[in-house]
Amino acid sequence: MKIKLAENYGFCFGVKRAIKIAEENSNSATYGPLIHNSKEIQRLNTDFNVALSENLADFQTGDKAVIRTHGIPKNELSELYARNVDVIDATCPYVTKPQQICEEMSEAGYDIVIFGDDSHPEIKGVKSYATYGAHVVTSVAELEKLHLKERIAVVAQTTRKVENYLEICNYLIPRYKEVRVFNTICNATFENQDAVRKLAQEADVMIVIGGMNSSNTKQLQSIAYEEQKIDSYHIEGADDLDESWFEGKELCGISAGASTPDWIIQQVVDGIKAMTK
Numbered sequence: 001m002k003i004k005l006a007e008n009y010g011f012c013f014g015v016k017r018a019i020k021i022a023e024e025n026s027n028s029a030t031y032g033p034l035i036h037n038s039k040e041i042q043r044l045n046t047d048f049n050v051a052l053s054e055n056l057a058d059f060q061t062g063d064k065a066v067i068r069t070h071g072i073p074k075n076e077l078s079e080l081y082a083r084n085v086d087v088i089d090a091t092c093p094y095v096t097k098p099q100q101i102c103e104e105m106s107e108a109g110y111d112i113v114i115f116g117d118d119s120h121p122e123i124k125g126v127k128s129y130a131t132y133g134a135h136v137v138t139s140v141a142e143l144e145k146l147h148l149k150e151r152i153a154v155v156a157q158t159t160r161k162v163e164n165y166l167e168i169c170n171y172l173i174p175r176y177k178e179v180r181v182f183n184t185i186c187n188a189t190f191e192n193q194d195a196v197r198k199l200a201q202e203a204d205v206m207i208v209i210g211g212m213n214s215s216n217t218k219q220l221q222s223i224a225y226e227e228q229k230i231d232s233y234h235i236e237g238a239d240d241l242d243e244s245w246f247e248g249k250e251l252c253g254i255s256a257g258a259s260t261p262d263w264i265i266q267q268v269v270d271g272i273k274a275m276t277k
Ligand code: SF4
Pocket: 012, 013, 014, 015, 069, 092, 093, 094, 095, 158, 186, 187, 188, 189, 258
């Protein structure tokens, strides 16, 4: 069986940047997981003594706190500064952008609509910047229930599919006097998604590698499975591979989420090669 990697996969600019920042700040702790990949977090801990703390109270004066790529809520950031914690901000600039938009547009009197998952750390952070609150929706059906002001500003979670964002915008634009649409979907997501779409047209089984809680990895898998109708599996690493997936298959396509390091991808490639010899 042949194995082919997607044209674009794996680490994006924001994650590479965050890892470099963490590596340059050994003897620190990240507040929440730096990226959505437990194996890489473990490596940073072992090789650079970058610990992980889920609890804000753990950070005290003089401690070094590395802020994760998806950002944290505004009040928590203020609290860290107020405690004189040494804050190292590794928030991806593509996440800082919607945070700034929410703050500015909310203060300018716009009602804020965020297209994304309310429980996702990125959205919790972005929402917290809307000074007068924000509505977080995942569908037009949810929008229909809202009573919004005449002036609306809309942003999207960086990993959302553009087609779905357009549905939200298309609903709002004819119904309200002023709708300011900001394209906050990240290019890295587009590039990895387009590459999966292309590869899934020729492959007959697809392996998508990434943390089980990584939403962009889940989306890559769903593009291969739902749009292209090929067998596709979301795994975290080589240990999750199952020989039966490759029986009778000729080309295995491989992609990986934006937080998946190359060394894990290589282990998976080696694992598949060993299983299909
Ligand atoms: S996927 Fe995009 S927004 Fe998310 S960390 Fe990477 S570059 Fe930043």
